[in-house]
Amino acid sequence: MAMVYLFDIAARQAEWLAAHQAIVARNIANADTPGYKAAAAMDFEATLDRTELVLARTDARHIGISDAIVPSVRQQRGSSWDTAHSGNNVSLENELIKLGDGSRAYALNAGLVKAFHRMMLASIKV
Amino acid sequence: MIDQLSATMTIAASGLAAQSMRLRIVSENLANAQSTATRQGGDPYRRKTIVFADELDRLTGIDVVTIQKIRRDTAPFPTEYRPGDPGANQSGYVKLPNVNTIVEMADMREANRSYEANLQVIKQAREMISMTIDLLRGTS
Numbered sequence: 001m002a003m004v005y006l007f008d009i010a011a012r013q014a015e016w017l018a019a020h021q022a023i024v025a026r027n028i029a030n031a032d033t034p035g036y037k038a039a040a041a042m043d044f045e046a047t048l049d050r051t052e053l054v055l056a057r058t059d060a061r062h063i064g065i066s067d068a069i070v071p072s073v074r075q076q077r078g079s080s081w082d083t084a085h086s087g088n089n090v091s092l093e094n095e096l097i098k099l100g101d102g103s104r105a106y107a108l109n110a111g112l113v114k115a116f117h118r119m120m121l122a123s124i125k126v
Numbered sequence: 127m128i129d130q131l132s133a134t135m136t137i138a139a140s141g142l143a144a145q146s147m148r149l150r151i152v153s154e155n156l157a158n159a160q161s162t163a164t165r166q167g168g169d170p171y172r173r174k175t176i177v178f179a180d181e182l183d184r185l186t187g188i189d190v191v192t193i194q195k196i197r198r199d200t201a202p203f204p205t206e207y208r209p210g211d212p213g214a215n216q217s218g219y220v221k222l223p224n225v226n227t228i229v230e231m232a233d234m235r236e237a238n239r240s241y242e243a244n245l246q247v248i249k250q251a252r253e254m255i256s257m258t259i260d261l262l263r264g265t266s
Binding site: 014015017018019021022024025026028029030031032033034036092095096099100102103106107110113114117 | 129130131133134135137138140141144145148177178179180188189190191236239240243244246247250251253254257258260261
């Protein structure tokens, strides 16, 4: 059923958005750290397209890689707005825009999931 | 690995802590802007500076911001001719702290701005968490 896939992709996007917010949070927290370079998350499409080989965990003591998809972080080059004398290239404005975008996308995602869920419930109720 | 949104909150909270420490250093500098030496020819208050660092929190596996070091400003002290001062040297000059009030004010504004940005991150993360919770609540 196609709907199930929709839920899966929505959950993946929510996970990606959460990781994206964590990266933005790290940039903002380090806005005054000398030499810190702003990081950016690999975009969702690329993260989704990439197939990853994850080691199987057969024992609880194995060091696991988390099941959630964590977007690989890449360093920003040249795309930042300004570089301070200390070598820090975090632009608070830019990061806050990214934060707002992430939050808006998350709201859209949650709204869509809600709508899908309502649709499924409607089919059950009949 | 903890949940990414809780990680967001932890990182932003570390930013808040770092910026409030910065504000504390600024207040120490401002409060001591006139603290001269009490013995003859001694050094007055030396301005403090703060250095942040990006550090991996080993417990949670996330990168937080920490205070790497609190340094002393090595800039030379300005002097003023004040023969009656207890800290004055043989020729009557007294060393004043190397604190520039305008610079401290600018630093304070900057700390304030960064603090606000970190608060905004926490607000957005909380909103996202409550949106997720609303998914369960909304459809009955």
